[in-house]
Amino acid sequence: MHSSSLSKQRIKDLAKLKLKKFRIAEQTLIVEGYNLIKQLLDNGIVPLEVYCVVDQEVAPGIPHYVLSTSDMKRICDTDEAPNLAALYAIPNLAEHRAFRNLYLDGIRDPGNLGTIFRAALAFGIECIYLSADCCEVFSPKVVRASLGAVFCLPSQVLSYDELPKHIAYWFGTDVQAGQCLYDVKALPQEPWLLIIGSEVEGIRKELKEHCKTNIHIQMQSKMESLNAAVSTGIILSWFYQLVR
Numbered sequence: 001m002h003s004s005s006l007s008k009q010r011i012k013d014l015a016k017l018k019l020k021k022f023r024i025a026e027q028t029l030i031v032e033g034y035n036l037i038k039q040l041l042d043n044g045i046v047p048l049e050v051y052c053v054v055d056q057e058v059a060p061g062i063p064h065y066v067l068s069t070s071d072m073k074r075i076c077d078t079d080e081a082p083n084l085a086a087l088y089a090i091p092n093l094a095e096h097r098a099f100r101n102l103y104l105d106g107i108r109d110p111g112n113l114g115t116i117f118r119a120a121l122a123f124g125i126e127c128i129y130l131s132a133d134c135c136e137v138f139s140p141k142v143v144r145a146s147l148g149a150v151f152c153l154p155s156q157v158l159s160y161d162e163l164p165k166h167i168a169y170w171f172g173t174d175v176q177a178g179q180c181l182y183d184v185k186a187l188p189q190e191p192w193l194l195i196i197g198s199e200v201e202g203i204r205k206e207l208k209e210h211c212k213t214n215i216h217i218q219m220q221s222k223m224e225s226l227n228a229a230v231s232t233g234i235i236l237s238w239f240y241q242l243v244r
Helices: 008-018 020-026 034-042 069-075 110-122 140-146 228-243
Strands: 028-032 049-052 064-066 084-089 100-105 127-130 155-157 169-173 192-197 213-216
Touching (some): 008 028, 020 028, 028 034, 028 140, 100 228, 110 127, 192 228
Parallel strands (some): 100 127, 100 192, 127 155, 169 213
Antiparallel strands (some): 028 084, 049 084
16 A cells, blocks of 8 residues: 655654654654664564655555655654654563563663663563663664564563562672672573663662672773673673573
């Protein structure tokens, strides 16, 4: 199904989705770029509508609309208007009975958050919980950095005291204390949770007090710390090897 244009009001409504409050109210968002849209389609995640500068059928059976470059720029978040964008419903992926879990404490950088989702999906995490002061999971920058992983991995905003009670074993992360990551030789035979904090603040005291094991990544003293996304990738890669 093709249409030569969208109404000015429809373009205006789509442009509002660049703001968090409208994404939440409408439970939809704009995803930009061929590679990201193709990645989602490959994972069976189909858009509600497709917008293109040059007429092309990307998702058969889905409404396609040809937009001017200026209108595409209006509805998209990036500085340079892409040739392809699509409208997606924000999925309801809340999960309470996962075995391998991640809790993100105060991750405020969209690039870091998206990269963490991407690593988590790659290394077998089944559910991500986030503190309320993390950045929005379905912001355009997070979606792009995650390469669409935010659509595939259940996530939920919860305070630490609301975490599901069936997750009994918590791993904390601490730059200077605890056990070296590579000394962890086995993972619990029960649901577990890895807690990642921000590079500057780490994880909050209330979380540390509940952790059964604290771990750190051994590295040269020339570097004081790694950012949250890099640290998460290293830890999850090691954990993944332990369960293969």
